[in-house]
Amino acid sequence: MAANFGFDLRSLEVFARVAETGNMTAAAERLGMTQSSISQTLSNLENNLNTELMDRSVRPMELTTAGRFLYDRSMSLLKEALKTNQAIQHADFTQLQHVKIALVDSIATAVGKNLIEAVKKRTRDWSVSTGLSHQHGHALLSRNADIIISDDALEDYPGLSRRLILREPFILALPNSYKGNVTDLQRLQSELDFIRYSENSLIGQTIERYLRRIELEPPQRLQLDNSFAIVSSVSSGMGWTLTTPLCLFQTGIKLHQVQCLPLPGKPLHRTITLVARRDELGDLPKKIASDSIDILRNKFLSEIGVELPWLLEQIEVGE
Numbered sequence: 001m002a003a004n005f006g007f008d009l010r011s012l013e014v015f016a017r018v019a020e021t022g023n024m025t026a027a028a029e030r031l032g033m034t035q036s037s038i039s040q041t042l043s044n045l046e047n048n049l050n051t052e053l054m055d056r057s058v059r060p061m062e063l064t065t066a067g068r069f070l071y072d073r074s075m076s077l078l079k080e081a082l083k084t085n086q087a088i089q090h091a092d093f094t095q096l097q098h099v100k101i102a103l104v105d106s107i108a109t110a111v112g113k114n115l116i117e118a119v120k121k122r123t124r125d126w127s128v129s130t131g132l133s134h135q136h137g138h139a140l141l142s143r144n145a146d147i148i149i150s151d152d153a154l155e156d157y158p159g160l161s162r163r164l165i166l167r168e169p170f171i172l173a174l175p176n177s178y179k180g181n182v183t184d185l186q187r188l189q190s191e192l193d194f195i196r197y198s199e200n201s202l203i204g205q206t207i208e209r210y211l212r213r214i215e216l217e218p219p220q221r222l223q224l225d226n227s228f229a230i231v232s233s234v235s236s237g238m239g240w241t242l243t244t245p246l247c248l249f250q251t252g253i254k255l256h257q258v259q260c261l262p263l264p265g266k267p268l269h270r271t272i273t274l275v276a277r278r279d280e281l282g283d284l285p286k287k288i289a290s291d292s293i294d295i296l297r298n299k300f301l302s303e304i305g306v307e308l309p310w311l312l313e314q315i316e317v318g319e
Contacts, residue, residue, distance in 0.1 A: 134202060167272075168316075169268065174261065
C-alpha cells in the first residue's frame with residue numbers, strides 16, 4: 001500500500017515561498033502561478049496535515065509553530081530533491097553506482113577473482129561478501145544485496161531473474177585408508193565418525209534431510225562450519241562426510257588426498273543459481289553468470305576430469 005504523506009514536493013515549494021514572502025501574491029509571481037492556486041495548494045496542505053501552518057490574522061502572514069517545523073523540513077527536502085535532479089541529469093549511467101554481491105563460499109573461491117574483474121568494468125563501486133545461503137536470500141529481498149550466487153534460488157519470490165550456474169551431485173568423501181564396504185552406510189557410520197556441515201548452512205540442512213530419508217542417524221560428534229575444515233578432517237582420517245565436487249575443489253586440497261565415491265542408491269544434487277532483481281542492473285547479471293560458467297568449465301571441470309572423470313557426466317555447468 002502506498003504511503004500517504006499528506007504533501008508532495010510542489011506543495012512544499014508553494015508553502016516555502018509563501019513562508020518566505022508572507023504574501024500569496026508575491027509567492028504566485030515567484031512561482032508563475034495564480035494567487036488562487038497558491039491559496040488552494042496551501043489550504044489543501046493544511047487539510048492533509050490536519051494542522052494550521054500560517055497565521056492569517058496578521059499581515060504579512062507568519063508561520064505557526066507547526067509551520068516553522070515544516071518549513072525547516074521542507075527546505076531540506078527541496079534541497080535534496082534539487083541535488084537528486086542535478087545528479088540524474090549529469091550522471092553517467094553507462095556504469096552502475098554501487099553493486100553488492102553475495103556468494104556461497106565455494107563459488108567465491110572458484111570464480112571470485114574473475115568475477116570481481118567483470119564487476120569492476122561495469123560499476124563505480126562494488127562489494128562482495130560470503131556467508132550462509134539463507135542470509136544471501138534475505139539480503140537480496142531486503143535490498144542489502146543486488147546479486148547473489150547461492151544454493152537458494154528464492155523460487156517462491158516473483159520479480160527476480162535466475163541463471164543456472166551449476167548443478168552437481170553430492171558424493172561420499174572418505175579417508176584413503178578406509179577399505180570397507182561403502183554401499184552399506186549403516187556399517188560405514190559404525191566404523192567411522194560422520195563429519196557434519198553446520199546445521200545453520202543450507203548444504204548442511206540438505207544433507208540432514210537426505211540422511212533422515214535413508215533412515216541414517218550418525219551420532220552428533222563432529223560439526224564443522226566450512227568445507228576446508230571438513231575435507232581436511234576427512235583427509236587426516238578423522239571420519240567421512242557428504243559433500244560436493246565444487247566444495248572439494250574450493251578447499252584447495254588435492255582431490256586424490258581423499259577417497260571420493262558416488263552415493264549408493266538414489267543421487268542427491270545441489271544447484272547453484274545467480275539471482276538478481278529483474279531489470280535493475282542491465283546486462284551485469286548475465287555477464288557475471290556467463291563469466292562464472294566459463295571459469296567453472298575451464299578450471300573446475302578440467303581438474304575434475306583428471307582426478308574424478310566418472311563425475312563429469314553428472315555435473316551440469318550453465319543452462
